Amino acid sequence: MELRNITLRFGGVVAIKDISFDIRDGEIRAIIGPNGAGKSSMLNVISGFYIPTEGEVYFKKIKRGPMKPYEVARLGIARTFQNIALFDGMSVLDNIMTGRLTMMKSGLLSQAFWYGAAAREEFAHREKVERIIDFLEIQNIRKTPVGRLPYGLKKRVELARALAAEPKLLLLDEPMAGMNVEEKEDMSRFILDLNDEFSTTICLIEHDMGVVMDLSDRVVVMDYGRKIGDGTPDEVRNNQDVIDAYLGVAHD
Amino acid sequence: MPDQVLYAIEVTLNGLMTGVMYSLVALGFVLIFKASGVFNYAQGVLALFAALTLVGLQNGQVPFAHVINATFGTNLSTFGWHLPALLAILLTAGIMVILAIIIERLVLKHLVSQAPIILFMATIGLAYFLEGLGDVMWGADIKKLDVGLPQGISDTIERVTDGWFGYGFFIDNLDIVATVVAVLLVAALTIFSQYSKQGRALRAVADDHQAALSVGISLRFIWVLVWSIAGFVALVAGIMWGTKSGVQFSLSLIALKALPVLMLGGFTSIPGAIIGGLIIGVGEKLFEFIMSSPDLAGAWFGFTIGATENWFAYVLALLFLVFRPQGLFGEKIIERV
Numbered sequence: 001m002e003l004r005n006i007t008l009r010f011g012g013v014v015a016i017k018d019i020s021f022d023i024r025d026g027e028i029r030a031i032i033g034p035n036g037a038g039k040s041s042m043l044n045v046i047s048g049f050y051i052p053t054e055g056e057v058y059f060k061k062i063k064r065g066p067m068k069p070y071e072v073a074r075l076g077i078a079r080t081f082q083n084i085a086l087f088d089g090m091s092v093l094d095n096i097m098t099g100r101l102t103m104m105k106s107g108l109l110s111q112a113f114w115y116g117a118a119a120r121e122e123f124a125h126r127e128k129v130e131r132i133i134d135f136l137e138i139q140n141i142r143k144t145p146v147g148r149l150p151y152g153l154k155k156r157v158e159l160a161r162a163l164a165a166e167p168k169l170l171l172l173d174e175p176m177a178g179m180n181v182e183e184k185e186d187m188s189r190f191i192l193d194l195n196d197e198f199s200t201t202i203c204l205i206e207h208d209m210g211v212v213m214d215l216s217d218r219v220v221v222m223d224y225g226r227k228i229g230d231g232t233p234d235e236v237r238n239n240q241d242v243i244d245a246y247l248g249v250a251h252d
Numbered sequence: 253m254p255d256q257v258l259y260a261i262e263v264t265l266n267g268l269m270t271g272v273m274y275s276l277v278a279l280g281f282v283l284i285f286k287a288s289g290v291f292n293y294a295q296g297v298l299a300l301f302a303a304l305t306l307v308g309l310q311n312g313q314v315p316f317a318h319v320i321n322a323t324f325g326t327n328l329s330t331f332g333w334h335l336p337a338l339l340a341i342l343l344t345a346g347i348m349v350i351l352a353i354i355i356e357r358l359v360l361k362h363l364v365s366q367a368p369i370i371l372f373m374a375t376i377g378l379a380y381f382l383e384g385l386g387d388v389m390w391g392a393d394i395k396k397l398d399v400g401l402p403q404g405i406s407d408t409i410e411r412v413t414d415g416w417f418g419y420g421f422f423i424d425n426l427d428i429v430a431t432v433v434a435v436l437l438v439a440a441l442t443i444f445s446q447y448s449k450q451g452r453a454l455r456a457v458a459d460d461h462q463a464a465l466s467v468g469i470s471l472r473f474i475w476v477l478v479w480s481i482a483g484f485v486a487l488v489a490g491i492m493w494g495t496k497s498g499v500q501f502s503l504s505l506i507a508l509k510a511l512p513v514l515m516l517g518g519f520t521s522i523p524g525a526i527i528g529g530l531i532i533g534v535g536e537k538l539f540e541f542i543m544s545s546p547d548l549a550g551a552w553f554g555f556t557i558g559a560t561e562n563w564f565a566y567v568l569a570l571l572f573l574v575f576r577p578q579g580l581f582g583e584k585i586i587e588r589v
Binding site for chain 2: 087090097099
């Protein structure tokens with residue numbers, strides 16, 4: 001995945017200004033920055049919710065034209081949302097199953113008339129979903145309607161739904177926001193395991209510095225829509241611009 | 253059994269049958285409301301339009317005949333064919349799908365992420381447009397619709413009940429057919445929405461647009477799908493009502509009766525639409541029976557009132573709005589602050 005010279009404007013407001021960076025296969029890439037820096041906008045550009053005003057998006061070395069979010073999803077880019085977007089009326093299992101919609105082949109008519117084939121397909125997908133449920137340790141809430149779950153578990157279900165699509169690139173918008181220490185540790189473990197075991201490429205936004213520095217291979221730092229730092233956690237930590245953005249600069 | 257009880261049973265049965273007809277219309281509302289959060293004011297007109305088109309196709313009527321004749325001085329009225337009922341129904345179903353696509357293209361597409369009230373207003377506009385279009389296309393006269401459904405009083409039931417109770421129940425064959433069709437329709441819709449991939453996508457869209465997009469669901473496809481299904485349900489309702497009372501423009505008013513049904517059953521529940529319809533159907537028939545009978549209301553209260561069927565449903569709905577606004581089966585919406 002590569003982004004070249006992305007600029008995003010809403011009317012007169014410039015949310016992202018001429019930013020370029022890449023995400024290598026199999027790495028964990030973090031985007032950090034103060035509130036309003038344009039991190040979520042960046043993620044929305046990658047997932048197709050926003051179309052950049054200027055600049056090019058390359059996915060798997062191929063330039064991507066303006067695409068609808070659902071088309072991007074079908075390319076293999078799955079995401080979670082900052083303020084959780086789940087299907088509250090459905091059970092946990094059904095929610096995760098929706099993640100597999102892009103992979104289901106049988107059409108409306110075949111489902112109606114060749115029950116066997118559709119049932120076999122459903123079964124195969126269920127198996128994959130069960131594996132994800134095991135992986136994220138949410139077996140006991142499988143049948144619970146999502147609306148009743150506490151916040152931390154909802155976040156986990158949302159991750160499960162994204163994983164169900166077997167994404168080539170997984171985008172996580174503040175996966176640990178609002179969690180307590182224990183939940184954060186769990187989530188960090190899941191993210192690392194995902195990356196290790198399935199070599200899923202992950203791009204995440206996170207505010208908790210400790211978490212970001214421990215998890216990620218490389219970090220992009222944004223401030224006021226510009227990129228002010230890019231590199232390994234150590235490099236970024238010692239970058240003067242980054243320190244200024246986070247700690248403020250004394251005016252003298 | 254005393255006569256009064258037998259009468260009451262017959263009235264109840266007839267009420268159930270009428271209730272099924274109400275449910276058929278209410279179903280269309282629930283489908284669209286569940287999938288897009290839009291209250292589709294045009295659902296009744298959709299049923300009218302479907303019935304008009306069906307009759308027109310069946311009788312080989314030339315669409316827009318009045319306009320063509322007035323413009324070119326011709327004297328067209330029919331193509332001179334008479335289509336078999338099944339073919340005409342299939343063609344009409346096809347036209348309802350095309351209509352769904354046009355509605356999505358011309359109206360809904362431009363109103364994505366607008367407030368529900370805006371979409372509601374759009375469907376009001378759509379209702380008037382379709383009513384006018386139906387008028388210009390097929391003419392405003394009352395038409396007879398006959399797709400070969402059995403009509404009239406069921407002899408079998410009359411004979412059998414006469415043998416049992418010494419009193420034959422009058423039940424319309426068409427009402428029995430309508431009941432069977434409604435049961436099949438609800439079963440098919442339930443299986444579709446619970447077990448098919450598109451059904452799951454549909455429920456997903458109903459819950460959260462953003463999340464649906466993020467798992468690769470195309471909103472536009474789902475909308476076309478939903479409106480097609482609503483069009484199909486409207487066609488079924490149009491056939492039943494059209495056969496019962498002729499295809500006429502007052503058909504669009506049956507949508508009004510669906511409102512109390514929905515308030516009772518809840519806007520988001522398919523079983524709710526069915527049960528709401530049955531309660532209203534039975535309720536209004538029984539209430540009418542009791543209140544207008546000198547032996548019952550006359551003896552109990554000292555007076556009788558007639559024509560309660562016209563307002564009973566609405567008063568019941570009003571009571572529900574006060575005491576249980578989400579209906580019997582609707583979701584209680586709690587907004588956290």
